[in-house]
Amino acid sequence: MKPTLTTFLLLLTAAGAFAQPEIIRIACVGNSITQGSNDANAYPQKMGSLLGSHYQVKNYGIGGRTLLKKGDYPWWNEQVFWDSQDFNPHIVIIKLGTNDSKPQNWVYKDEFYPDYRDLVSVFRKNGRNPQIFVCRPVPVYKDGFGITGSIVETEIIPLIDSVRTTAHTDLIDFFACMSGHGDLFTDGIHPTAAGYALMAEYAKNAILASPSGIIRYFNSRSATVEKNQVVKVFWETTPGSQVTVNGVPAADTDSLEVTPDAEGWVTLITHGDRQDTARLKLTFLPSGTIKSFRVSPAYLDLGKGDTAVVSWTTANGSSVFLDGMPVEQNGSVRVVPGQTTVYHLATTGDLTDSREVTVSVLPSDQINRALGSVTKAGKTRRGSSPDLAVDGLQETAWQSATGSGLWMYVDLGTTYTINRVVISWGEAYAKTYSLQSLTESGAQKTIFSTTTGDGGTDDLAVTGTGRYFRILAVTGNLPDSGYWVKEFELYGVKGTGVSVVPEAAGQPDRLVLMPAYPNPFNPEATVRYRTPAPGDVHLSVVTLLGQEVWSDRPVTRPAGEYTAQIPGRGLASGLYLCRVTLRTAAGTQTAVTRLTLVK
8 A cells, every 4th residue: 555644644653753842922012011122121021031042022112103193103014014924923022002092093993993903913914824913001090101000901902802702812911910019100100020921921821821722933954855755844832732633643843754655635633622724735846857958157158268167966866867878866977168158957656847047158248247236225115125126127116215415236256347327217216326236255345326327228338347336226216116237237247357359350259149139129120240151040039047038940051240130029028038050061160138018
């Protein structure tokens, strides 16, 4: 009988399992009472010390903030709103409401309950299911700062209790904890250090006394499994939980090693004061699967004898062939192509697979040195990345946060002398900006600046030497939108020299392909090429991954100079390579040039 995932779990449980816990993350949401007057006295930090090293507590309290979205200073509008979600907490403690009692805020009291429900839902989205504690605020012993104690006690606390019931959360009753302790408040609203210590003890006890049946986490060391590979799954539930894993009884906190031979699910179910279920999918990679096939760098300088590394990884049990020659299952090889070359990887096993990568050998002035390079930015809009400015795609863009003096840079990995910079701006662009080069030792030089930027594409002739090249934006056309950089391109040569590509006098001894024009283009571009000898000429357009998207029929031509039209019809906007191949009696030559189609 072919063993199933459940069978493996049964066998391994009988052999004995072992625990592999992870740190429990706790996010404390709140106002100044959560924030504390300093890191040392805030209740979240004190609570973290009491809970010990198995817990990581982060304080997301900000003074004066409201739960109400229409309040004067909503917690929703702060960066901590996003940071607390990115923390991916196992436990969330929400202590908001005190500032909502201010007259300018409580006029929106009818929205307090739905806004609170929405905040609870935020932490449960995308399949997350942390334990959430809503908190009754501490008593207000003296009205001040617009805060009204009677509203907190008689109107806000009942609404929080309703959220607790309908949203199925747990409760930390800081009101009861601090009742009768007016002496532990500095101004009738904010606790003293001793008051925060009492709150920390109370919250710690609430967490440790959590109902049984709650799943803290259920994870694996890897979501993919290969042939004969062992993977560990591990979990933690609240004490006293009755646990089954794929129907097999297990401890409330434990782990297992499994060796599946097919894709499947591992399901953890708990019973106790609560009932909970978590499912973990293990994706099986059959032999013959190519996991990765890449080349670095993908562009080499023509005539320099530069090398590139072609590397690959495949699933266990694969037979692997690089350009028809058997190679190891996972490996790399250094190549020295004299011209643009396509490398082929093929595998056999439970299935067959194949991929291609292209090493483009180009004149120096045609290589975008920034393409795919390491990037960094000062402030980035959530969901964006400076990597999007060097991905070769006009459809994507780095979007900065708002403000002035914002920057992004590319790290070329070594020193280059750059003599051309192309910046493609989005709808939000810099009117005042500068370009800077930075050396590895930190020497900085401004190589271009303007106060009259008008967006679109800036194609700049500059001279700059360094490893890092930075855009520093000062003012923009849309002050509240930051800056959008679709592409940041750098052209030049390695080292401290100057890029010079001389025109050959008379008839060339190799195939020469000049840059296309116009470029970017729409609907067509013109390319010019020279052939050194009679032969068959074939023009094509390929993607950066080597996929052919347009091809002209081969024609026989005598030696000479020719022009050709490259159509953009039917192609998506983006970066392409125009490839010219010449086949003569002496052999085959290939030349490529970059094309950018903008629609």
